[in-house]
Every structure is written in C-alpha cells, then in structure tokens.
Amino acid sequence: MVPLPDHRPQNLSLGPLEAEILDIIYDLEEVTVKDVHDRILADPDRELAYASVTTVMRRLTQKGWLDCDKTDRAFRWRPRISREQAQMLKSHDRLKHFLAVSSPDVVAAFADSLDVDSLERLDAIAQRIQAVRRQREEQS
Amino acid sequence: MHLLMILMALAIALGFRQGNLNGQPSPGLSLSNLEQRWRSQIVALVAPVLLLLTTAIAVLSMGAQGQMVWQGTGLASYVISWLFLLTALGCLLHQGLKLRRTLAQLRQHPKTEVLGYPCRILDDTALFSAQVGGWNPELTITQGLLDHLDGDRLAAVLAHEEGHRVYRDTFWFFWLGICYRLTLWLPQSDLLWQDLLLLREIRADAWAAQQIDELLLAESLLDVVRAPLRSTASFEAAFSCTAPPSRLEQRIEALLCGTHPGLRFGWQGVLQLAWVLLPLTIIPFHH
Numbered sequence: 001m002v003p004l005p006d007h008r009p010q011n012l013s014l015g016p017l018e019a020e021i022l023d024i025i026y027d028l029e030e031v032t033v034k035d036v037h038d039r040i041l042a043d044p045d046r047e048l049a050y051a052s053v054t055t056v057m058r059r060l061t062q063k064g065w066l067d068c069d070k071t072d073r074a075f076r077w078r079p080r081i082s083r084e085q086a087q088m089l090k091s092h093d094r095l096k097h098f099l100a101v102s103s104p105d106v107v108a109a110f111a112d113s114l115d116v117d118s119l120e121r122l123d124a125i126a127q128r129i130q131a132v133r134r135q136r137e138e139q140s
Numbered sequence: 141m142h143l144l145m146i147l148m149a150l151a152i153a154l155g156f157r158q159g160n161l162n163g164q165p166s167p168g169l170s171l172s173n174l175e176q177r178w179r180s181q182i183v184a185l186v187a188p189v190l191l192l193l194t195t196a197i198a199v200l201s202m203g204a205q206g207q208m209v210w211q212g213t214g215l216a217s218y219v220i221s222w223l224f225l226l227t228a229l230g231c232l233l234h235q236g237l238k239l240r241r242t243l244a245q246l247r248q249h250p251k252t253e254v255l256g257y258p259c260r261i262l263d264d265t266a267l268f269s270a271q272v273g274g275w276n277p278e279l280t281i282t283q284g285l286l287d288h289l290d291g292d293r294l295a296a297v298l299a300h301e302e303g304h305r306v307y308r309d310t311f312w313f314f315w316l317g318i319c320y321r322l323t324l325w326l327p328q329s330d331l332l333w334q335d336l337l338l339l340r341e342i343r344a345d346a347w348a349a350q351q352i353d354e355l356l357l358a359e360s361l362l363d364v365v366r367a368p369l370r371s372t373a374s375f376e377a378a379f380s381c382t383a384p385p386s387r388l389e390q391r392i393e394a395l396l397c398g399t400h401p402g403l404r405f406g407w408q409g410v411l412q413l414a415w416v417l418l419p420l421t422i423i424p425f426h427h
Contacts, residue, residue: 103317104313105235105313105317106242106314107242107272108270108271108301108304108313110269110301111364121386121388122365125362125388129358132396
C-alpha cells in the first residue's frame with residue numbers, strides 16, 4: 001500500500017476538466033500548458049481554448065495539486081503527489097466522512113484511531129509478538 | 141425542598157465521580173481486575189445519569205405545588221427537572237436518528253458473505269472493519285481489508301467482529317454513549333468512556349482468541365494498525381516512551397497473557413446501581 005503523503009491538496013474534489021487535465025499530467029509526469037492542450041486537441045471532436053487550459057492548471061496549483069517551475073521561459077508543471085497517493089487520500093477522506101456520521105458507540109471497529117501508536121512503539125510491540133512466536137516454535 | 145433535592149442529587153453525582161477517580165481500579169490485566177474494572181466503570185458512568193433521572197421524575201411526579209418554604213423554589217425545580225428530561229430525550233433522539241442515517245447509508249452497499257459471515261463491502265482501499273448498528277449490527281468491511289489480509293488473518297479480524305456481535309456491544313454502547321454525552325460536564329466522563337471502549341475491544345479480542353490462535357489475532361491487529369492508511373493527525377500525537385501503556389499495547393498484552401475475560405455486568409453490577417432509585421421512594425411521603 002502507498003503511504004499517505006506529507007502534502008495534502010487543500011481541496012480534494014475536482015471538476016471534470018480539472019480531473020481530465022490532472023490525469024494527462026500524471027501520464028506525462030512533467031508538462032507545459034502546450035503539452036496538455038495538444039493532448040486534448042488530439043481528439044478531433046474536442047475544442048478547448050489554450051487560455052482555458054492555463055486557467056485550469058493555475059486553479060490546480062492553487063488547490064495544491066500541482067507545482068509550477070517558473071525558471072524556464074515555458075512554465076513547467078508537475079504533480080505534487082502521485083496518482084496512487086491521491087487515490088489514497090480520497091479513499092481516506094471518504095471513510096472519514098462515513099465514520100463522521102457515526103461514533104464508536106454504534107461502530108465497533110477492529111482497530112481505530114485510538115489504536116494508532118508511535119512507530120517506535122509499534123516496533124516494540126512487533127518484537128514482543130515475534131518473541132512469543134519464536135518461543136512457541138522452540139517449544140513445539 | 142425540591143430544589144434542595146436536585147442540588148443534593150447534583151452534589152452526589154459530582155462526589156460519586158470524584159470518588160471514583162480516587163478509587164480507580166488498578167489497570168492490571170488479570171481476570172478479576174478486568175471484571176472489576178468493567179463493572180465499576182459502567183456504574184461510575186451510568187449512576188449519575190440514573191440518579192439525576194430518578195430525581196427529575198420524582199420532582200415532576202410530586203408537582204410544582206405542595207408544601208414548601210418558598211413557592212418560587214417549586215417552580216424552579218419543576219423547570220430544571222423538565223429541562224433535564226427533555227435534554228436526555230433530545231440526546232436519545234439525536235443519537236437514534238444518527239444511527240438510522242448511518243445504517244441507511246450503509247445499506248446502499250452490496251451485501252455479501254465473507255468466510256461465512258454476512259457483511260457489507262465498502263469499495264474503499266482503507267483497511268477497516270466494524271460492526272455497525274444496534275442490537276443486530278451489520279458487519280462492514282472495506283475492499284482494502286479483503287485485499288490486504290490473507291485468509292487466516294482475515295478470519296482473525298472477522299472473529300473479533302463476531303465477538304462484538306455476540307456481546308451486543310453496539311447496542312449497549314449506544315446507551316452508555318448517551319450516559320457519556322449527558323454527563324460530559326462531570327469529571328472523568330472521557331476517561332471512563334475511553335476505558336470502557338478499550339475493555340470492550342479486549343473482550344472481543346478474547347472472544348476471538350477462543351476461536352482462533354491469539355498470536356495470529358495479535359499479528360493481524362498490528363498489521364491493520366501499521367498499515368499506512370491512518371490519519372496523519374493521529375501520528376503527530378506520538379507518545380513518548382514514558383507515556384502510560386497505549387491502548388494497542390494493552391490489547392496485545394491482554395491477548396498474549398491469555399486471560400479471556402467475558403466481562404459480565406451481572407446482578408452484582410445491578411445491585412451496585414440500585415441506590416439511584418432512592419429519590420423515587422420519597423414520592424409517597426409527599427403531601
């Protein structure tokens with residue numbers, strides 16, 4: 001599984017055009033506005049102004065999805081989190097939303113946020129379990 | 141007089157909670173310790189609410205009229221009692237509606253059977269499983285959990301959830317949750333609530349350990365907690381090494397030391413609660 005990223009876009013919900021453009025950026029990894037525009041217009045049935053692509057990409061940057069490299073003459077944009085991480089964040093959000101409408105009284109979970117521990121402690125617990133398992137295997 | 145009764149009930153509720161704090165049962169994991177802790181924490185959470193309820197009922201059934209030093213006091217106690225009863229009723233309704241909404245939302249997801257357990261599958265990559273509902277809860281599992289755990293570990297998780305079902309945890313904790321919410325202003329409410337939630341998990345773990353290997357269950361628990369899909373905020377609240385044993389540590393420790401508490405409240409617990417009926421015994425003496 002992919003860990004949750006350190007960075008989190010401020011707004012996870014995306015409009016259809018935003019989602020489409022983000023998808024193209026994920027495919028191409030690093031893009032200029034022209035790359036995205038060309039890719040969309042590769043479909044002969046599509047029409048989209050160059051300026052609209054620029055606007056959407058600026059909006060995606062504002063929402064925290066993209067980084068813009070302005071050192072070159074042509075601005076280059078790249079995603080701030082991977083496609084998998086984005087999926088993970090969305091799924092995490094959905095689950096949190098589901099749980100927000102309920103509470104531990106009526107949701108008896110196997111493990112919940114109360115069981116989350118620091119990484120050192122988790123290691124210590126893992127070692128304790130391993131020790132018991134080893135001990136058991138030696139006995140048998 | 142009636143106002144005095146209410147003030148007395150409030151003082152007793154407060155004193156009872158404070159007294160419970162001083163006489164906290166030891167946190168040891170032996171069977172008798174856990175049984176005693178379970179009973180005393182429930183009594184400490186529930187008794188103040190029941191005492192205030194019986195006092196309010198007693199005051200209301202005696203009415204605003206009667207013999208009292210100052211007529212205004214009667215009205216005040218009457219209003220306060222009504223307010224408390226209405227608050228309790230409002231809280232019950234609110235929680236009931238919330239549960240209904242959650243269940244309605246849950247029932248939109250497909251029902252299927254996993255390892256012989258009927259359950260709802262949430263199409264989600266998170267590792268999550270829970271019993272959701274009241275007396276007859278619905279087992280809820282995410283697709284992520286099904287994908288992540290192998291057959292044996294999945295069986296361990298499902299056995300734990302079955303434990304919650306056998307003990308009707310969601311039903312009893314619905315009511316305990318109402319007591320908790322009604323006494324948030326009293327000391328120790330949160331501590332008692334968290335401890336009861338922990339004991340409930342230890343009991344479900346213990347039930348599962350009777351069906352499957354406890355070591356396997358401990359490993360599954362660690363696996364699910366370790367899986368990266370956790371709220372980052374919780375990770376930031378990391379414990380220092382000197383912090384008291386965490387909830388996870390206590391659960392694993394209880395599993396590994398092999399005590400299998402059934403945690404019954406029983407008649408002993410009911411008797412410990414009987415004194416809250418005292419305000420009702422005053423009614424016949426009212427003129």
